[in-house]
Amino acid sequence: MSKKEAVLLQGDLAVVEGGMAAGAEFFAGYPITPASEIAEGFARELPKVGGKFIQMEDELAGMACAIGGSLSGKKSITATSGPGFSLKQENLGLGIMIEAPVVVVDVQRVGPSTGLPTSPSQGDVMQAKWGTHGDHPIIALSPSSVKEAFDLTVKAFNFAEKYRQPVILLLDEIVGHMREKVILPDADEIEVWDRKRPPADADKENFNPYEWTDDLVPPMPDYGTGFRYHTTGLFHDKTGFPRGTTEDAKKLMDRMTAKIENNLDEIILYDEDIREDDNIVVLSYGSTARSAVSAVNEARENGLNAGWIKLKTIWPFAEEKVSKLAEKANKIIVPELNQGQLIREVERAAKGQAEVVGINRYDGTLIKPEHVLAEIEGVK
Amino acid sequence: MAVDIYKYLREDKLPHIWCPGCGHGTILNSLVRAIDQTDIDPDKTVVVSGIGCSGRAPGYLKFDTLHTTHGRAIAFATGIKLANPELNVIVLTGDGDGSAIGGNHLIHGCRRNIDLTVILFNNQIYGMTGGQYSPMTPTGAVATTSPYGNIDQDFDLVDLTRSAGATFVARGATYNPRQMTKLYKEGLEHKGFSFIETLDQCPVNYGRKNNIGGPTEMLDWQKEHTVPASKWEKMPEEEKEGIFPLGVIHRKDDPESEYTARYQQIIDSFAKEDE
Numbered sequence: 001m002s003k004k005e006a007v008l009l010q011g012d013l014a015v016v017e018g019g020m021a022a023g024a025e026f027f028a029g030y031p032i033t034p035a036s037e038i039a040e041g042f043a044r045e046l047p048k049v050g051g052k053f054i055q056m057e058d059e060l061a062g063m064a065c066a067i068g069g070s071l072s073g074k075k076s077i078t079a080t081s082g083p084g085f086s087l088k089q090e091n092l093g094l095g096i097m098i099e100a101p102v103v104v105v106d107v108q109r110v111g112p113s114t115g116l117p118t119s120p121s122q123g124d125v126m127q128a129k130w131g132t133h134g135d136h137p138i139i140a141l142s143p144s145s146v147k148e149a150f151d152l153t154v155k156a157f158n159f160a161e162k163y164r165q166p167v168i169l170l171l172d173e174i175v176g177h178m179r180e181k182v183i184l185p186d187a188d189e190i191e192v193w194d195r196k197r198p199p200a201d202a203d204k205e206n207f208n209p210y211e212w213t214d215d216l217v218p219p220m221p222d223y224g225t226g227f228r229y230h231t232t233g234l235f236h237d238k239t240g241f242p243r244g245t246t247e248d249a250k251k252l253m254d255r256m257t258a259k260i261e262n263n264l265d266e267i268i269l270y271d272e273d274i275r276e277d278d279n280i281v282v283l284s285y286g287s288t289a290r291s292a293v294s295a296v297n298e299a300r301e302n303g304l305n306a307g308w309i310k311l312k313t314i315w316p317f318a319e320e321k322v323s324k325l326a327e328k329a330n331k332i333i334v335p336e337l338n339q340g341q342l343i344r345e346v347e348r349a350a351k352g353q354a355e356v357v358g359i360n361r362y363d364g365t366l367i368k369p370e371h372v373l374a375e376i377e378g379v380k
Numbered sequence: 381m382a383v384d385i386y387k388y389l390r391e392d393k394l395p396h397i398w399c400p401g402c403g404h405g406t407i408l409n410s411l412v413r414a415i416d417q418t419d420i421d422p423d424k425t426v427v428v429s430g431i432g433c434s435g436r437a438p439g440y441l442k443f444d445t446l447h448t449t450h451g452r453a454i455a456f457a458t459g460i461k462l463a464n465p466e467l468n469v470i471v472l473t474g475d476g477d478g479s480a481i482g483g484n485h486l487i488h489g490c491r492r493n494i495d496l497t498v499i500l501f502n503n504q505i506y507g508m509t510g511g512q513y514s515p516m517t518p519t520g521a522v523a524t525t526s527p528y529g530n531i532d533q534d535f536d537l538v539d540l541t542r543s544a545g546a547t548f549v550a551r552g553a554t555y556n557p558r559q560m561t562k563l564y565k566e567g568l569e570h571k572g573f574s575f576i577e578t579l580d581q582c583p584v585n586y587g588r589k590n591n592i593g594g595p596t597e598m599l600d601w602q603k604e605h606t607v608p609a610s611k612w613e614k615m616p617e618e619e620k621e622g623i624f625p626l627g628v629i630h631r632k633d634d635p636e637s638e639y640t641a642r643y644q645q646i647i648d649s650f651a652k653e654d655e
Contacts, residue, residue, distance in 0.1 A: 026463050047646045052462050054643075057488035061455035064448065068459020071446065072467065076459070094449050223444045223460060224467045226423040230390075230439055232447035241393065241439065 006183050011149045011175040012079075014182070015105055016041030018153025019077055021190050024103075025051040026069030026076040029062040030084060033117045034173045035107040038079035059087035063104070067091060070100045071231070073222030075157055075194075079105035082124055083114065085131065092166055093132035094233045099164035099210075099218070099256070101195055103156045106168060107176035108337075110364045119364025120173035122286055122337040128168045129315050135253065137260040139267060140168040140315035144289040146180035152269075152312060158193040159267060163259055164217050170314065172337065174287035174366060195220050198227070208238040210252070216259040260316060268318045274307030279330040280376055281354075283322065283346055285311040288335045288367050295372035306376050317345045326350035333375050335359040335367045388412040388422065390442050397436055399507075401595030403554035403580035407501055408437055410557045411470075414564035425468045428457040430482060432508045434474035434501040451482025454489040457496050465640035468568065471498040475516035476506045479535050483515070486537075490544035490573050494639035497567045497574045500537065503582035511585030522589050537577050542630045547572035547637070549630040553579035553606055555599040559626065566628065571635040579606070579624065 009017065015038050019027075027042035043053040052069070056062040062078045069076040080088060085106040095102050108124045110116035124131075128140040139159050143149040153169060160167040198207065198219040209229040211218045218238075221227040234242035235249040260267065273296070274281060280299075284292035289310040299306040309325065311318055322345075326332060332354050334343040343358045350356050359375055361367050389412065398404045415425070427438040431450035438445035448456045453471045461469045478486055478500045489496060505523060506512040513523035513530045516537070520529045542549045548570040552560035560578060567574035581587060581598035588594070592601050605623055607615070612625035635641060 026459070028459055047643070048650045050647055052643060054458070054462055056455060056458070057484055060452060061458075061485055061488070064452045064455035065459035065462075068456040068461075069463035070459075071456075072460050072463035074463045076463075090449055091452060091455075098446075222464075223426050224424045224464055228423065228443050228445075230445045230447070232439070233449060234447065 004183065004186065006181050008179050009146050009182050010037060010177065010179045011143070011146045011171060012037035012107065012177065013041050014146045014149035015079070015153045015169065015171070016045060017184060018150040019103070019157065020045050020049070021150070021187065022154040022157035023075050023192055023194070024077050024157065025074035026066065027053045027078065028056055028065035028069060028076070029078045029080065030056055030059045032059075032081045032084045034109055034176050035079045035081045035105060037176075038105055038107070042077070059084035060091055063088040063091035063095070066102050067095050067100045070102050071223050075101070075161065077103040077105065077157075079107070081107050081109045082111045082121070085124055085127060089131040093134065093136070095166040096132065096136045096138070096256070097233045098231045099220070100166065101160040101164055102166045103153070103160050104166055104168050105171065107171040107173060109173050110362065116364040118173065120287060120337055120366060121362065121364070122172055122288065122341070123362065124170060125314060125338065125341040128170055137165065137257050138168060138315050139163070139165055139260065139313070140170050141269070141312055142170040142286045142314050143175055143312065144286050144310060145175065146178060147182045148312065149175055150182065150184060154190055154192070155269070158191070161195040162193050162217070163263070164195065164220055165260065168315070170286065172286050197221060204228070209240045210236060210238045212238060212255065216255050216262065264316060267313055267316060268321070269312040270309055270318060270321065271312065272307070272309040274309065274325070275305070278305045278307035279328070280304065280306040280333065281325055281329045281331070282306065282308045282333045282335065282372060282376070283311070284308070284335050285314050285342065288337060291367050291369045292335055292372055294369040295376060298369065298373055299376045302377070304376060314342060317342075317349070319345070319349045322346055322349035323351065326353040329354045331355045331357060333357050333359065333372065335372055337367065338362050383413055383416050385409060385412045385416070388415060388442055389440055393440050396440055398433060399584045401581065401583040402433070403503065404433055404437060404501055406554045406557055407499065407560065407578055407580065408440060410560035411499065411564050412441070413561045414568060417561070417565050418568050420468050420568060424466055425470065426457075426460055427470045427472060428453045428460065429472045430474075430477040432474040432477045432506065434472050434477060437472045451477050451480070452485060453477070454482060454485040454496065454498065458489060458492070458494055461494055461496060462640055462643065465495070465644070469496050470568070471496055473498065473500050475500065475502045475504060476514040479515045479537055486541065487544045490541045490546040490575065492639040493545055493547050493573045493637055495571055495573070497564070498576070499564065499567075500575070500577045501580045502537070502577050503580040503586060505582050505586040507582045507585050511589065537575070538629050541575040545573070546575045546630070547632040547634065548574035548628070550575070550628045551577045551579070551624060551626050553602045553626055554581060555602040556626070563628065570631070572632070572638045
């Protein structure tokens with residue numbers, strides 16, 4: 001396929017294309033609607049370039065196996081939907097604790113439980129942040145189009161590798177199953193990052209796998225390269241071994257948090273179109289952003305002072321940015337396909353400086369532009 | 381010739397955490413002796429465990445070692461092995477870790493016949509959490525969660541793994557470390573899924589609560605309740621009740637049916653198309 005030609009591509013398959021472009025080498029997962037096309041795509045593509053695909057016996061095993069692939073030095077990914085994402089939380093926690101680069105795709109469907117398997121939702125926003133137990137850093141990206149699904153998959157791999165961090169890619173069923181015309185970039189136009197490995201002349205005998213480096217991201221050796229290091233889900237010191245002291249626990253938590261918090265400028269991605277005198281801002285993410293942008297454009301045609309911001313990174317949350325928006329705006333509208341999840345973060349960041357209003361659907365139906373427009377116009 | 385087992389151990393992590401009389405150290409000792417008898421490259425060896433007393437074993441071993449979540453060691457090991465088939469991947473698991481919470485992964489590891497060596501420490505109890513019954517606790521036995529006697533039926537993991545497709549299945553017992561070493565060595569050298577159940581003693585949480593006694597009495601119990609696999613085959617059915625065969629129970633040498641070898645054939649088919 002010549003990359004410069006426009007192609008008609010499905011969102012799930014854009015994740016496969018983006019993954020391959022980012023250098024994905026290993027996929028492990030379990031079939032689930034509406035994410036199965038991602039597994040099918042990697043099953044087709046990976047062996048062509050010497051990569052590996054495996055369908056595991058369950059979702060937990062899919063997450064575990066993908067982390068195993070990463071420890072062997074391969075760029076790894078798994079994909080699922082809400083029910084499977086719940087099952088993945090256990091081993092996602094281990095991935096965070098041992099700092100394994102891995103991409104976890106969740107094509108959201110309506111929950112709880114089996115819910116509405118083929119209908120869109122943004123109900124896993126908080127699960128992406130808090131699904132696994134304990135405090136922990138997380139990065140979650142959410143595309144609103146097929147092209148963004150491609151671009152943010154590349155970003156997800158890059159962030160995972162650079163920060164030794166599991167990265168969640170939160171699609172929703174609309175973006176996952178939608179087909180759009182896209183022009184994909186050539187390989188030389190795509191920036192691909194690889195994890196930092198210890199230098200060839202490293203002192204293997206005295207190697208500390210969780211050393212405090214300046215960037216707070218320790219270099220990661222591939223298994224089988226002679227470092228013979230230990231990794232555990234227990235709190236550990238720089239040697240990788242558990243010591244169980246409160247001092248070590250706090251140090252590790254603080255480093256894992258800081259390696260993300262120190263790099264918010266790079267990690268937090270968003271698009272915006274907010275004019276100087278726009279006093280109404282629609283804040284959205286994922287498929288809902290499509291209706292939000294459309295509604296703002298129509299409101300402007302009607303002479304209203306409205307603008308929009310679309311978050312591509314939802315975790316870590318763009319707290320500083322939203323706080324600044326709230327200083328100027330009178331009203332921030334937050335449409336979401338859930339009962340109101342990210343709006344709580346918006347309210348927290350706005351600190352009462354602007355009115356924050358949600359538009360919520362959680363019945364498997366999308367939010368249409370007219371719903372957002374009605375809120376902008378103040379029509380109930 | 382004396383074997384220098386310490387070259388495979390992280391001496392600074394010793395003494396180990398296991399209770400006096402526990403059989404886990406015997407298993408670890410037999411394993412490093414078995415590794416010493418193979419031509420396995422220690423730099424290319426990864427040891428993976430789950431949760432429980434057995435889960436702590438890799439921490440004492442000087443290889444790439446991974447202590448994972450409860451029951452999932454085989455799933456992690458599958459990823460490690462498939463991503464780099466050059467690695468020798470060993471899984472150390474317990475009866476609770478490997479046959480209860482991780483039972484499904486054990487079955488499917490066998491079914492894939494992926495080249496892992498799985499050693500299951502069967503002490504018939506959840507030791508780390510204080511003596512709750514496991515799927516390997518015999519019916520009628522007392523545990524903290526079966527104070528009136530266990531009403532569950534226990535597994536026969538040798539039958540299970542053989543039926544599920546493992547191509548090397550064996551059973552050892554800590555009363556016979558020389559045989560354990562031999563079985564581990566064969567398992568390590570076998571190309572395919574190797575499963576070696578090892579009867580092990582937990583005097584603290586099992587033996588003393590079930591009137592078997594301390595470690596010595598528990599080892600005597602093993603000796604009295606096991607026979608060589610070759611003898612077992614010839615025994616009349618009525619005599620087999622409560623007796624366990626020891627040794628290699630099942631073996632099928634077919635390296636081409638091994639999972640990573642099969643996947644490589646798919647990759648190679650694309651490489652050929654390019655030529």
